Amino acid sequence: MSYPDEYDVIIIGGGPAGLSAALVLGRCRRRVLICDEGHPRNASSIKVNSFFTRDNTPPHELLRLAREQLKPYSSVQYIRTRVKDACRTDTGFEVVLQDKVKARSRKLLLATGLVDDFPEVEGFKDLYGKSIFHCPYCDGWEVQDKRLGIYGESSRAFHMARGLTAWSNDLIIFTDGPSRLSHKHLLALERNKIPVIEEKVSMFKGKDGILDSVVLTNGAHIPRDAIFFDRPSYQTSELPRKLRCEFNKHGGIATKKYETTNLPGLFAAGNITRDVQLVVVAAAEGAKAAFGINLALTSEDFR
Ligand SMILES: Cc1cc2nc3c(=O)[nH]c(=O)nc-3n(C[C@H](O)[C@H](O)[C@H](O)COP(=O)(O)OP(=O)(O)OC[C@H]3O[C@@H](n4cnc5c(N)ncnc54)[C@H](O)[C@@H]3O)c2cc1C
Numbered sequence: 001m002s003y004p005d006e007y008d009v010i011i012i013g014g015g016p017a018g019l020s021a022a023l024v025l026g027r028c029r030r031r032v033l034i035c036d037e038g039h040p041r042n043a044s045s046i047k048v049n050s051f052f053t054r055d056n057t058p059p060h061e062l063l064r065l066a067r068e069q070l071k072p073y074s075s076v077q078y079i080r081t082r083v084k085d086a087c088r089t090d091t092g093f094e095v096v097l098q099d100k101v102k103a104r105s106r107k108l109l110l111a112t113g114l115v116d117d118f119p120e121v122e123g124f125k126d127l128y129g130k131s132i133f134h135c136p137y138c139d140g141w142e143v144q145d146k147r148l149g150i151y152g153e154s155s156r157a158f159h160m161a162r163g164l165t166a167w168s169n170d171l172i173i174f175t176d177g178p179s180r181l182s183h184k185h186l187l188a189l190e191r192n193k194i195p196v197i198e199e200k201v202s203m204f205k206g207k208d209g210i211l212d213s214v215v216l217t218n219g220a221h222i223p224r225d226a227i228f229f230d231r232p233s234y235q236t237s238e239l240p241r242k243l244r245c246e247f248n249k250h251g252g253i254a255t256k257k258y259e260t261t262n263l264p265g266l267f268a269a270g271n272i273t274r275d276v277q278l279v280v281v282a283a284a285e286g287a288k289a290a291f292g293i294n295l296a297l298t299s300e301d302f303r
Contacts, residue, residue, distance in 0.1 A: 006104045007031045009293055010095055012083045012239065013111035015040040016279045017270025019066040020286030021109055021293075026073025028294040033103055035095065037082045041113050041236075041271060042138075042279070044129030049138050051280045062279070086239050092265055106300075107265050107293045110245075110253065111286060112237035114271040119151065119176070119231065123204035130209030132227045136160075137278060139226075140167040146225035149173075149214055151201070154180040156230040161194050164228060169193075172222065174214055176201045197222070235272060250274040258292025259285055267293055 009025055011018045014036025025032045042048065042059045049055055054062060070076050085096040092106040116134065118124055124132060132151075133139040144167045150160045153175040161171055173179070173189070173196045181189070181196065189196060203215040204227065213221040235241070240253050246262040248254040252274025255261055259269045269285035271277050 006091070006106065007033045008105065008297055009033075009107045009109060010035065010093065010103060010105035011109045011111060012036075012086070012095065012237070013113060013270065014038070014067070014078060015063070015111060015113050015270060015282065016066070017113075017272075017282040017286035017289075018109065018111035019063065019070070020283035021111065021269060021290040022070055022076050022078075022286075023066070023073070024287050024290035025294060026070060026076040028290070029075060030294060030297065032076040033105065034076070034078045035081050035083045035097060035103075036078065038080050039236075041115065042129070045138070046130060048279050049141065050278055051283075083237075083239065086243055088243070088263070088265075106297065107267065109259075109286075109289050109293065110237070110240060110243075110261075110266065110268045110272060111270045111282075111289075112235070112239065112272055114233040114274070114277070115236045116233045117231045119229070121176070121201055121204060123206060127204050127206050127209060127211055127227075131206055131211035131225070132204065132229065134229055134231075135277070136164055136167060136228060139228075140164070143226040144168060146170070147172075147223060149222070149224040149227040151176065151227050151229040152231060153177065155182070155185060157181065158185040158189065160228055160230045161189065162192075165192065172197060172224070174201050174222075174227075240268070240272065248274065258295070259289035260292055265296070 008030040009032045011034045014034045022032050022034050047056045048059050082098040083095045093108040094104050147170045148168045150173045157173050171194045175198050179196050179198050200217040202217045205215050206212045213223045246254040253268040253272050255273050259267045261268050267289040269289040270282035
């Protein structure tokens with residue numbers, strides 16, 4: 001693999017945000033290198049929903065289409081690699097790839113996404129993305145009016161339960177230990193007939209991706225058709241911290257107009273900013289960043 005002396009832009013992360021940015025930048029005739037490890041957040045999911053014109057498309061198919069549509073733009077290069085390090089240089093940025101090869105660019109776009117924290121409960125991983133979800137906007141429609149469980153505690157569980165009333169009236173919260181719900185939230189849940197079960201959960205029982213019940217440590221089997229959980233998620237990559245990005249109060253990279261960050265020349269798009277975490281929004285943020293990057297490059301080069 002050979003790399004030109006300096007790219008206009010290196011994009012780290014080839015999910016919806018990174019690939020959308022690459023498309024706009026390719027059309028601006030920019031020399032772009034996309035470095036992508038290839039583990040998008042929704043890899044376990046069966047379909048991408050809530051993306052207009054692409055409702056129900058498998059996630060890997062959506063990304064394949066995006067890479068396919070980059071092919072006519074010969075100044076855009078996609079490589080499957082992990083970026084291990086990134087730093088500023090006098091003229092822009094330098095990244096170190098997993099094979100220790102270095103590449104340089106004038107601008108850098110971080111689109112590395114978030115990674116979810118999964119509970120260590122038997123059955124969770126087998127059912128994740130099929131009967132266990134974290135986003136009602138992505139998967140609520142398919143399980144409307146079904147018997148739904150909320151797995152989580154404290155105000156996060158309350159807000160998930162309240163949100164899910166748009167899709168079903170049959171809701172149970174499983175806090176898997178002390179609920180840590182406030183008195184006010186407990187009263188509101190009672191008013192809305194949403195039971196809270198504090199008994200520890202021993203298993204999500206199901207077969208072939210279909211949930212059958214939540215099994216408690218006291219032996220009870222509570223029939224449920226799907227579970228929504230709300231647990232913390234984290235930055236996938238250490239690079240934002242290494243580059244000394246500023247973070248917003250939600251733990252996302254703080255961005256301003258055109259997805260600029262506190263570092264000149266560094267842009268951030270997609271889930272890492274922790275705005276609305278939908279594919280269509282990640283793609284839109286990527287396009288906005290590309291717009292800002294091209295504008296900056298053009299202004300710098302105009303004599
Ligand atoms: C189970 C599940 C189902 C979902 N369903 C939907 C849905 O139906 N509709 C919807 O709109 N949204 C859905 N989402 C949300 C969706 O996954 C995200 O909004 C979207 O993936 C964010 O895009 P992104 O480009 O920011 O990050 P990602 O898609 O996570 O892509 C980031 C990319 O960067 C790469 N990367 C990270 N670090 C490095 C590094 N150091 N070097 C190189 N590459 C790196 C990763 O490997 C990955 O390929 C779902 C999420 C989950 C978890």
